[in-house]
Amino acid sequence: MAELAEAGHAVAELTVQEYITHHLSYLTFGQVDGHWGIAHTPEEATEMGFWAVHVDTLGWSVFLGFGFLLFFRWVGKNASIDKPTGVQNFVEMVVEFVDARVSEGFTHKNDLIGPLCLTLFFWILLMNTMDLVPVDWITKLFEISAATFFNFEHAPFKIVPTTDPNITMGLSVSVFFMIIYYSIKNKGLGGFLKELAFHPFGKWMLPFNLIIEVPTLFAKPISLGLRLFGNLYAGELLFLLIASMLGFWQLPAHFVWAVFHLLVIPLQAFVFMMLTIVYLNQAHDKEAH
Amino acid sequence: MNFNATFLGQSISFLFFLWFCRKYVWPLFSAILEERKKRIADGLEAAARAEKDLELAQHRSTEQLKEAKTSAASIIDQANKRAAQIVDEAKVQAREEGQRIITGAHAEIEQDVNRAKEVLRAQVSAIAIAGAERILEGAIDRAANEEMLSKLAAEL
Numbered sequence: 001m002a003e004l005a006e007a008g009h010a011v012a013e014l015t016v017q018e019y020i021t022h023h024l025s026y027l028t029f030g031q032v033d034g035h036w037g038i039a040h041t042p043e044e045a046t047e048m049g050f051w052a053v054h055v056d057t058l059g060w061s062v063f064l065g066f067g068f069l070l071f072f073r074w075v076g077k078n079a080s081i082d083k084p085t086g087v088q089n090f091v092e093m094v095v096e097f098v099d100a101r102v103s104e105g106f107t108h109k110n111d112l113i114g115p116l117c118l119t120l121f122f123w124i125l126l127m128n129t130m131d132l133v134p135v136d137w138i139t140k141l142f143e144i145s146a147a148t149f150f151n152f153e154h155a156p157f158k159i160v161p162t163t164d165p166n167i168t169m170g171l172s173v174s175v176f177f178m179i180i181y182y183s184i185k186n187k188g189l190g191g192f193l194k195e196l197a198f199h200p201f202g203k204w205m206l207p208f209n210l211i212i213e214v215p216t217l218f219a220k221p222i223s224l225g226l227r228l229f230g231n232l233y234a235g236e237l238l239f240l241l242i243a244s245m246l247g248f249w250q251l252p253a254h255f256v257w258a259v260f261h262l263l264v265i266p267l268q269a270f271v272f273m274m275l276t277i278v279y280l281n282q283a284h285d286k287e288a289h
Numbered sequence: 290m291n292f293n294a295t296f297l298g299q300s301i302s303f304l305f306f307l308w309f310c311r312k313y314v315w316p317l318f319s320a321i322l323e324e325r326k327k328r329i330a331d332g333l334e335a336a337a338r339a340e341k342d343l344e345l346a347q348h349r350s351t352e353q354l355k356e357a358k359t360s361a362a363s364i365i366d367q368a369n370k371r372a373a374q375i376v377d378e379a380k381v382q383a384r385e386e387g388q389r390i391i392t393g394a395h396a397e398i399e400q401d402v403n404r405a406k407e408v409l410r411a412q413v414s415a416i417a418i419a420g421a422e423r424i425l426e427g428a429i430d431r432a433a434n435e436e437m438l439s440k441l442a443a444e445l
Binding site for chain 1: 291292293294295296297298299300302303304306307309310311313314315317318319321322324325328
């Protein structure tokens with residue numbers, strides 16, 4: 001107990017900047033000084049380079065993904081056609097919502113788009129929703145546990161995966177590869193390149209066309225991933241500022257910001273799904289647009 | 290803000306989840322929704338068919354009712370005719386029977402009258418003879434009187 005109190009005390013002494021930096025650090029697993037382990041400071045985490053993993057955000061991401069898919073599967077297995085119960089109604093509502101958006105926005109035939117959009121939408125929705133868990137609950141619990149049981153002071157623990165650009169870019173770049181795959185599959189490699197080179201000004205303006213079209217193509221995954229990251233990161237940051245600077249006034253302020261954020265959470269998941277539909281629909285369009 | 294293998298980890302988990310969702314989650318729900326759509330369509334179709342059946346049945350029942358009314362009317366008509374016929378036949382029979390009885394009675398009366406005449410005739414002649422005998426006191430030719438008296442009796 002004394003250790004617990006001491007850990008709590010040590011945390012309470014943090015300055016605002018330290019508090020926020022701590023909350024924005026990741027629990028990073030990688031190679032430090034020639035052996036694998038958890039980074040104990042942000043500097044160590046940076047030194048690990050590319051071959052390191054954010055155990056916290058990736059862990060939550062995988063946990064939430066498995067959680068919702070297994071839950072959906074369980075509901076689907078136990079579903080009744082005649083007498084749907086509450087949970088089944090909810091899941092069916094989600095599936096029908098996604099299916100309706102797909103049939104509105106996607107004019108070609110591809111069985112992958114439905115499951116793709118369901119996965120993206122609900123998974124991102126869940127990851128974003130982690131933002132509504134009060135910023136210190138799980139993080140502090142983890143920090144105290146790590147300090148108590150592993151002598152690891154100030155252990156960082158981020159629970160909102162979509163505030164990690166690695167996570168959002170991981171999604172958007174995967175979507176980007178699908179865009180390229182389906183473009184080449186449907187238009188042929190020549191057709192795909194033609195769209196980049198002879199559009200929008202015809203073949204005599206080829207270099208100019210490339211200057212316009214290539215960045216447009218690469219802007220898709222970047223904007224897709226960074227939009228989601230930026231929105232959630234900003235939301236998280238504001239929660240942290242409120243938590244660190246407002247004293248007891250943080251309670252109403254948290255509530256107000258959480259209400260605003262309640263709009264952002266599903267909206268960003270929805271936007272990600274809709275843009276994926278639009279991009280993939282373009283990838284299936286045979287005629288140049 | 291380190292760019293690192295978390296990116297790869299997320300991409301791999303995304304592809305795995307996508308595969309899982311496509312293979313084990315999505316088909317369950319599309320099957321359920323499809324099946325429910327089908328059942329609703331079937332139900333609506335059955336309802337429409339039942340409505341048509343009902344209409345048909347109503348139509349048929351009115352027709353049958355009409356038919357029954359017509360046949361009942363014709364049966365009553367026939368019965369009335371038959372009854373009138375029976376009454377007529379009975380009237381004719383009764384009249385004939387009455388006539389026969391009357392005729393019989395007439396014949397009987399005539400017979401009785403004739404019998405009474407015979408008796409009277411015999412008695413009158415006896416009275417006349419007795420009267421004449423009393424008047425003439427036996428002096429009269431019995432044979433000649435007899436002849437005259439029987440002539441008299443025939444005239445009565």
